[in-house]
Amino acid sequence: MRSETGFDPALYDRFPTKGPRPEGEEEELRRIWCKPKGWEYLTVVNNNYVGIYYLGTAFLFFLLAGVLALLMRAQLAAPMLEILPQGTYNQVFTMHGTVMMFLFAVPAVEAAGVLLLPQMLAARDLPFPRLSAYAFWAYAVGGLCFFASIFVGLAPDGGWFMYPPLTSKAYSPGINTDFWLLGIGFIEISAIAGAIEIIVGVLRTRAPGMSLDKMPIFAWAMLVFAVMIVIAFPSIILGTLLLEIERALGWPFFDATRGGDPLLWQHLFWFFGHPEVYIIFLPAAGMLSMIVATVAREALVGYRLIVLAMVATGFISFGVWAHHMFTTGMPPMTTGFFSAASMAVSLPAGIQVFSWIATLAVGTPRFNAPGLFILGSIVIFVAGGLTGVMVAMVPFDWQAHDSYFIVAHLHYVLIGGMVFPLFAAFYYWIPMVSRRALSERLAKWVFGLMFAGMNIAFLPMHLAGLQGMPRRVYTYLPGQGLELPNLISTIGAFMLGAGVLLFLVDLARNFRLAPGEGNAGNVYGGGTLEWLPSELYSTRSIPVVKSREPLWDDPALGDDVAAGRYFLPGSATGLRETIVTSPLLAEPQYLQIMPGPSGWPFAAAIFTAGFFLALTVQAYGFAWASGVFAIIAVLRWLWETDRRVEAERVDIGAGIEVPTYVTGPSSHGWWAMVILLVVMGMIFVMALFSLAFLWSNQPAFWMTPPPLGEASVVLLLYGVAFLLALAGRGALRWRPSASVALLSASAAASAVALWLDYRGWTHTGLVPQATGQGAAIYALQALAACAVAIGLLMAAYCALRAARALVSQPRNNSIDLTVLLLGYTATQGLVGAIFGRLIGAGA
Amino acid sequence: MKSWLILLAGLLIWAAHFFLLYGIGEFAGDGRAARIAVGLATIGALGLVAAIGWRIGRMYAAAGFASWRRGVAFFGLVLGAVAILWQSLPAIIV
Numbered sequence: 001m002r003s004e005t006g007f008d009p010a011l012y013d014r015f016p017t018k019g020p021r022p023e024g025e026e027e028e029l030r031r032i033w034c035k036p037k038g039w040e041y042l043t044v045v046n047n048n049y050v051g052i053y054y055l056g057t058a059f060l061f062f063l064l065a066g067v068l069a070l071l072m073r074a075q076l077a078a079p080m081l082e083i084l085p086q087g088t089y090n091q092v093f094t095m096h097g098t099v100m101m102f103l104f105a106v107p108a109v110e111a112a113g114v115l116l117l118p119q120m121l122a123a124r125d126l127p128f129p130r131l132s133a134y135a136f137w138a139y140a141v142g143g144l145c146f147f148a149s150i151f152v153g154l155a156p157d158g159g160w161f162m163y164p165p166l167t168s169k170a171y172s173p174g175i176n177t178d179f180w181l182l183g184i185g186f187i188e189i190s191a192i193a194g195a196i197e198i199i200v201g202v203l204r205t206r207a208p209g210m211s212l213d214k215m216p217i218f219a220w221a222m223l224v225f226a227v228m229i230v231i232a233f234p235s236i237i238l239g240t241l242l243l244e245i246e247r248a249l250g251w252p253f254f255d256a257t258r259g260g261d262p263l264l265w266q267h268l269f270w271f272f273g274h275p276e277v278y279i280i281f282l283p284a285a286g287m288l289s290m291i292v293a294t295v296a297r298e299a300l301v302g303y304r305l306i307v308l309a310m311v312a313t314g315f316i317s318f319g320v321w322a323h324h325m326f327t328t329g330m331p332p333m334t335t336g337f338f339s340a341a342s343m344a345v346s347l348p349a350g351i352q353v354f355s356w357i358a359t360l361a362v363g364t365p366r367f368n369a370p371g372l373f374i375l376g377s378i379v380i381f382v383a384g385g386l387t388g389v390m391v392a393m394v395p396f397d398w399q400a401h402d403s404y405f406i407v408a409h410l411h412y413v414l415i416g417g418m419v420f421p422l423f424a425a426f427y428y429w430i431p432m433v434s435r436r437a438l439s440e441r442l443a444k445w446v447f448g449l450m451f452a453g454m455n456i457a458f459l460p461m462h463l464a465g466l467q468g469m470p471r472r473v474y475t476y477l478p479g480q481g482l483e484l485p486n487l488i489s490t491i492g493a494f495m496l497g498a499g500v501l502l503f504l505v506d507l508a509r510n511f512r513l514a515p516g517e518g519n520a521g522n523v524y525g526g527g528t529l530e531w532l533p534s535e536l537y538s539t540r541s542i543p544v545v546k547s548r549e550p551l552w553d554d555p556a557l558g559d560d561v562a563a564g565r566y567f568l569p570g571s572a573t574g575l576r577e578t579i580v581t582s583p584l585l586a587e588p589q590y591l592q593i594m595p596g597p598s599g600w601p602f603a604a605a606i607f608t609a610g611f612f613l614a615l616t617v618q619a620y621g622f623a624w625a626s627g628v629f630a631i632i633a634v635l636r637w638l639w640e641t642d643r644r645v646e647a648e649r650v651d652i653g654a655g656i657e658v659p660t661y662v663t664g665p666s667s668h669g670w671w672a673m674v675i676l677l678v679v680m681g682m683i684f685v686m687a688l689f690s691l692a693f694l695w696s697n698q699p700a701f702w703m704t705p706p707p708l709g710e711a712s713v714v715l716l717l718y719g720v721a722f723l724l725a726l727a728g729r730g731a732l733r734w735r736p737s738a739s740v741a742l743l744s745a746s747a748a749a750s751a752v753a754l755w756l757d758y759r760g761w762t763h764t765g766l767v768p769q770a771t772g773q774g775a776a777i778y779a780l781q782a783l784a785a786c787a788v789a790i791g792l793l794m795a796a797y798c799a800l801r802a803a804r805a806l807v808s809q810p811r812n813n814s815i816d817l818t819v820l821l822l823g824y825t826a827t828q829g830l831v832g833a834i835f836g837r838l839i840g841a842g843a
Numbered sequence: 844m845k846s847w848l849i850l851l852a853g854l855l856i857w858a859a860h861f862f863l864l865y866g867i868g869e870f871a872g873d874g875r876a877a878r879i880a881v882g883l884a885t886i887g888a889l890g891l892v893a894a895i896g897w898r899i900g901r902m903y904a905a906a907g908f909a910s911w912r913r914g915v916a917f918f919g920l921v922l923g924a925v926a927i928l929w930q931s932l933p934a935i936i937v
Binding site (some may be wrong): 083132211213305306308311312318319331332334338339340341347348583692693 | 850857864870881887907913922926930936
């Protein structure tokens with residue numbers, strides 16, 4: 001294959017360089033990437049810190065949700081116990097599921113990505129370190145406040161999937177449900193921020209030469225994981241918004257008596273909810289694949305097939321959401337499609353399992369701590385997968401639905417597919433960040449207790465479910481044959497808890513965190529780049545990658561990297577920086593100047609959390625003030641970015657020069673913006689789906705929309721807004737003020753178009769509170785209004801930068817990204833205006 | 844973009860086919876016309892898989908990334924074809 005960027009691969013032969021490096025080069029790196037002191041631990045953005053904070057917080061939520069699980073098992077140990085009152089039990093099971101899924105599982109794997117990826121890819125840091133810090137603080141503050149709701153009896157109690165009408169205002173009048181809707185909706189924003197960081201990081205900051213076929217399998221897993229978040233999470237963001245609007249304003253999206261449909265929630269929830277299972281599983285599978293190879297001392301068997309399997313899982317998992325809805329009375333043919341896809345998704349999962357088994361079979365495995373946990377993981381996950389195929393069959397699902405069989409199945413999948421791999425990863429990678437490895441002796445006890453406890457707890461639940469025990473009951477009657485399986489399950493749950501407790505003891509005894517001050521090293525003999533000698537700036541120099549396990553294939557690599565004989569052995573500009581490479585072949589493209597520590601991401605996170613939490617408790621004045629401060633904090637943090645440095649090109653090693661400022665589709669900022677627009681686009685697409693779904697299922701409540709011809713001025717204005725945005729990019733060559741004027745005009749044109757569109761609908765007499773159609777139409781307009789408001793804000797921001805002479809010519813990233821957003825805003829408005837008038841037009 | 848399209852061709856076709864089938868089932872019911880539409884969509888999708896497979900098979904691929912890309916694309920097309928065929932069966936047998 002030809003070069004992707006024009007870079008000559010023969011230049012790689014200049015490495016490792018010969019001769020000594022200049023005096024003080026490494027000291028300067030240490031100075032630039034120095035340790036924080038005192039309050040600076042709150043403003044730190046380096047992945048070595050943020051990753052650890054993130055992982056520690058996620059693990060804390062695992063422990064908290066685990067305690068809730070033990071409370072439930074204590075309550076169910078015998079019939080008719082009253083340890084937890086019924087209402088409290090409802091809150092406890094809702095919080096257990098919600099915290100495990102939203103506050104532990106997704107953040108834990110995202111945290112692992114933040115911590116491990118820069119090391120694994122030999123980047124200095126992820127490309128948007130302040131975004132990582134914002135994502136973490138938003139999650140930590142929001143999550144802890146959300147969890148605290150259980151101490152005051154205000155925790156949500158409608159189950160982790162919050163089905164209306166149970167969660168509608170009529171049946172859940174308190175603010176418990178609002179805590180879930182606003183709290184979780186907000187935490188999803190944090191997950192999406194992390195996903196954008198990971199996609200751009202994996203695709204653009206790999207070490208030179210690390211083409212896609214040489215990428216560590218964990219990086220592949222994280223890439224698929226992050227793309228899945230971008231596609232799946234918008235659906236639940238929209239769902240939570242719509243349900244909150246229904247509760248707050250009475251717009252009947254899910255109220256069947258007014259032309260809404262509660263099944264719409266189930267579609268929106270599970271379009272996110274089932275891929276969520278794979279979102280959790282894939283990074284864990286990526287970790288497992290990395291560890292299996294090291295444990296077996298053998299390259300992973302079927303790397304190419306595993307990559308395909310991960311990507312295929314990512315795709316097919318979006319075709320299985322309605323298998324959670326087999327009992328809702330969907331048409332038989334549609335049910336059949338989802339059943340078939342649910343069985344098909346086991347194919348790529350099976351490919352991965354067979355590859356792990358084959359790697360262990362052809363290698364010489366050592367059953368050390370990570371080895372034990374991966375074996376346990378494979379056994380448990382396969383068992384959960386098999387019961388998954390069982391419930392993919394519609395007649396069986398009808399029998400097992402909402403019974404303890406499902407509880408058993410999902411815990412086998414999630415514990416085998418995520419928790420055990422995560423513990424394997426703890427044992428495997430803790431020597432990378434701690435001065436001491438964890439104890440192998442204690443690990444055997446931890447594994448034994450957890451493996452036995454898990455099976456003792458959940459195996460009998462299959463039986464209890466088949467005997468007819470429904471999920472989510474706080475007690476059961478004696479004499480139904482449920483006493484023994486429940487007692488055994490409770491004993492198993494406490495054994496599992498004891499295993500986790502022993503793990504905490506091991507952590508207390510041996511985990512000694514000291515970023516940048518030495519570590520236990522490569523105790524298991526891994527072959528990938530995270531085991532290179534590293535400090536807070538990651539590796540001293542960035543190696544040229546020639547294989548998938550470079551440390552196995554080139555034993556001298558570690559010494560050469562530490563001696564600065566590869567790319568970027570010092571700082572080229574005196575600032576934090578990393579090499580941005582091309583997405584396929586990882587050819588060096590430019591030097592990214594990275595932002596350093598700042599208090600603004602922290603402030604933005606606090607105020608964002610304040611906005612959502614204040615909305616929940618209906619403190620609207622405080623909420624809006626927090627929202628404004630959050631926006632100011634974000635703009636202030638951005639203000640320091642997108643600035644050129646004096647040197648236009650710099651030497652990044654061996655005489656190879658790259659630019660220090662790049663704009664357009666090559667820049668990492670452009671990539672991040674495009675991904676953000678995909679998120680916004682997915683929210684919009686799901687809103688269009690909602691409109692079409694309600695029309696299809698509630699035609700009796702549908703009024704004929706106004707003719708499309710009446711919206712010709714609206715469509716014309718949106719078209720003009722799009723062209724003005726494009727012209728704004730071109731005008732920057734001439735004068736920044738002209739560019740800013742055109743961008744402002746584009747935003748204004750979209751705003752006027754939206755106003756006319758809104759007036760067009762109000763003239764028809766359509767009211768949002770009256771019917772599902774009205775609610776969905778005005779929800780589309782509200783989404784368009786959000787995009788327009790952001791467009792206006794960005795245009796004003798660019799105007800301010802231009803006034804301070806911060807807009808570079810002939811191209812500038814801030815202008816480019818604003819153009820992208822304004823172009824999107826116009827397109828979304830145009831499509832929304834047309835779609836709303838076409839749905840139901842022939843009725 | 845071309846490389847991504849080659850790598851993901853089989854799965855992209857699967858996705859288009861699946862959502863088309865869901866759209867037919869959700870909005871057009873499950874009568875005879877809907878089942879014929881499912882059949883036509885399936886024949887079209889499998890034809891597209893075969894055409895792209897033939898095209899990829901004829902592409903020159905030196906060792907290294909290009910060869911790896913061709914291998915992943917080929918297996919992706921096979922997996923996509925199996926999944927497409929499998930998920931269309933309910934239109935015939937249900």
